[in-house]
Amino acid sequence: MALTTYVEAIRQGIWEEMEADERVFILGEDVGIYGGAFKVTEGMLERFGELRVIDTPISESAIVGAAIGAALMGMRPIAEMQFIDFISCAFDQITNFAAKNRYRWGAGVPIVIRGPSGGGVHGGPFHSQNPEMYFVHTPGLKVVAPATAHDAKGLIKAAIRDEDPVIYLEHKYLYRRIKEELPKEDYVVPIGRAATRREGRDLTILTYGAMLYPSLEAAETLSREQGIETEVIDLRSLLPLDKDALLTSARKTGKVLVVHEDTRTGGIAGEIAAIVNEEVFDYLDGPVLRVTAPDTPVPYSPPLEEFFLPNKDKILAAARRLAAY
Amino acid sequence: MARPVSAVPKPAGTKRAETGAATEGRLAPGDAALLTMLHYMKLTRALEYRIERNLYRQGKIVGGVYVGRGQEAISVGAAMHIRRGGDESHDDIVSPSHRDMAVFLMQGFTPALVLAQYMGRRTGPTRGRDGNMHMGDLRHRLVAFISHLGDSIPVAAGTALTFRMHGTDQASFCFFGEGAASRGDWHEGINFAAVMKLPVIFICNNNQYAYSTPVSRQMAVRHLSERAPGYGIPGETADGNDVLEVYDAVGRAVARARRGEGPTLLEFVTFRMTGHSAHDDAGYVPKALFAEWERKDPIRRFEKDLLGRRLVDAAALRGMEARIEAELDEAVAWAEAQPYPEPRECLVGVYHE
Numbered sequence: 001m002a003l004t005t006y007v008e009a010i011r012q013g014i015w016e017e018m019e020a021d022e023r024v025f026i027l028g029e030d031v032g033i034y035g036g037a038f039k040v041t042e043g044m045l046e047r048f049g050e051l052r053v054i055d056t057p058i059s060e061s062a063i064v065g066a067a068i069g070a071a072l073m074g075m076r077p078i079a080e081m082q083f084i085d086f087i088s089c090a091f092d093q094i095t096n097f098a099a100k101n102r103y104r105w106g107a108g109v110p111i112v113i114r115g116p117s118g119g120g121v122h123g124g125p126f127h128s129q130n131p132e133m134y135f136v137h138t139p140g141l142k143v144v145a146p147a148t149a150h151d152a153k154g155l156i157k158a159a160i161r162d163e164d165p166v167i168y169l170e171h172k173y174l175y176r177r178i179k180e181e182l183p184k185e186d187y188v189v190p191i192g193r194a195a196t197r198r199e200g201r202d203l204t205i206l207t208y209g210a211m212l213y214p215s216l217e218a219a220e221t222l223s224r225e226q227g228i229e230t231e232v233i234d235l236r237s238l239l240p241l242d243k244d245a246l247l248t249s250a251r252k253t254g255k256v257l258v259v260h261e262d263t264r265t266g267g268i269a270g271e272i273a274a275i276v277n278e279e280v281f282d283y284l285d286g287p288v289l290r291v292t293a294p295d296t297p298v299p300y301s302p303p304l305e306e307f308f309l310p311n312k313d314k315i316l317a318a319a320r321r322l323a324a325y
Numbered sequence: 326m327a328r329p330v331s332a333v334p335k336p337a338g339t340k341r342a343e344t345g346a347a348t349e350g351r352l353a354p355g356d357a358a359l360l361t362m363l364h365y366m367k368l369t370r371a372l373e374y375r376i377e378r379n380l381y382r383q384g385k386i387v388g389g390v391y392v393g394r395g396q397e398a399i400s401v402g403a404a405m406h407i408r409r410g411g412d413e414s415h416d417d418i419v420s421p422s423h424r425d426m427a428v429f430l431m432q433g434f435t436p437a438l439v440l441a442q443y444m445g446r447r448t449g450p451t452r453g454r455d456g457n458m459h460m461g462d463l464r465h466r467l468v469a470f471i472s473h474l475g476d477s478i479p480v481a482a483g484t485a486l487t488f489r490m491h492g493t494d495q496a497s498f499c500f501f502g503e504g505a506a507s508r509g510d511w512h513e514g515i516n517f518a519a520v521m522k523l524p525v526i527f528i529c530n531n532n533q534y535a536y537s538t539p540v541s542r543q544m545a546v547r548h549l550s551e552r553a554p555g556y557g558i559p560g561e562t563a564d565g566n567d568v569l570e571v572y573d574a575v576g577r578a579v580a581r582a583r584r585g586e587g588p589t590l591l592e593f594v595t596f597r598m599t600g601h602s603a604h605d606d607a608g609y610v611p612k613a614l615f616a617e618w619e620r621k622d623p624i625r626r627f628e629k630d631l632l633g634r635r636l637v638d639a640a641a642l643r644g645m646e647a648r649i650e651a652e653l654d655e656a657v658a659w660a661e662a663q664p665y666p667e668p669r670e671c672l673v674g675v676y677h678e
Contacts, residue, residue: 097471104459
């Protein structure tokens, strides 16, 4: 059976939802004739026509604003940010219009805003960012970040069907590096539910997106070299956060390490540390530790970017420190 | 949600493919429509008087109050063209700004409902979550405004995009002030609508002040409509204190939109006869300007016109005013009797439940 890449899984998910529901359409820069900068929308213009696959001016705020307007009229728009870094241009529409609309006057805004995030491809400061926490801090939004092809497809479908605005962060490093066999039948991955990727009794690693893979590698090394069994949990959804899953694992292992590619201050690791402290402090055998990018922009030059990104060795060092408690 | 029934006549709106009769090349409303327009201008003025001069000063409205005194002709003249009374594939959609009270009233919000909103009551359109003109209801085809001026422009374009996708001749009405036209969203939204030829009527009330900032510090063009050619769309500036001129200009823009000819940028010149909000005494506005624009008051001007046409007489005007005041007495009493939300309702309704 053929393996499906992460990027193809996103494309399939959108395609199937567009086939199934004529309210679903996509708009963004170069999504039509060109098929998207990363080819997520390839072939869609030919299949669905220019009223459902809309090439727009370079106007992220108008892209999101128009998606909001269409959603209010009963549509299910998917707004593509060519690189997720550009989502900052639409910040106001997302955080003030879309996020608050239902709470203010009861009119839901079922839109998906998606785009390639993350580093590791030498994209430099404006093509590598992880903007999740701007939005995780905004009540009314949902934020998801799939790490596998299975979840990429299942979460984009769940996001499109959701009644609220969803920020869907796809990791560009994973686009063509990750592939797997996908179920033939229609499925969704529910928003707000984490997945345990590796069972363990000694230590918990909570992570998401591209950082799942170095976390799993570190867990294997810890097991092989020291007999430390690490539980690795893929959060998948940052807002809402699957508190049950992370607290259950924290109670079980008593040691929690959070790993994310986002920068340190205000990253989700801090929030998770607070939740763990508030809820399961009595179960802890050590401090909640974090492995994150430093508080700098994402640098371009390979040695700088390598220094910036978390990796297996940095995770191993932190895990060993925590295991020693 | 319990709602008091309005005693006021509903504006008829325009039927499909009918935008009014042309007289000497100008769209002119019929007699009944003229009286409806006068009614809503006076109702708006009287309701906002209660809000700003009575209830706010009595401490019964705790938040910001922004009124459109002196600008009533723009919302009324424009809203006469909003198509209503049908289903989702027939009715137009409207995004009013914070000085467009008449639009809410003409779309079917009662004064009582508006007052419940201002007073933060549970039965208001936002159930106490938001205040003043930040209200909407899709059943009334009203999209709620947000304080970030200009955000409504791309949103209105998106509603119109849907009409285009569905192949209907519906139109989207988008109101804003000249200050909002300095926002990037305004540019993005107008350009987006222009490029896609979307059926939007962009309606600017240029009231010459954005808070304390005069229009000369807001834009370097004499008229906002001069920007229209830069977007490749028609633009027009008209007298915003002449409700018939507004009616005519908007009517023609709506007809263009329904014919699939794209958006129009309309600028209506008027004057903000108040401060930015109820707490602002507008000391920065030269007194002579207030005096000058007081003489151009859109309601007195329209009354004079209708008296001249013998459509009304002094007694009829007094009767209209008395009915409005009676309705407002009732509306205030109803709103004051409405419950506040329960504190814990703060937590409800952020997401679909």
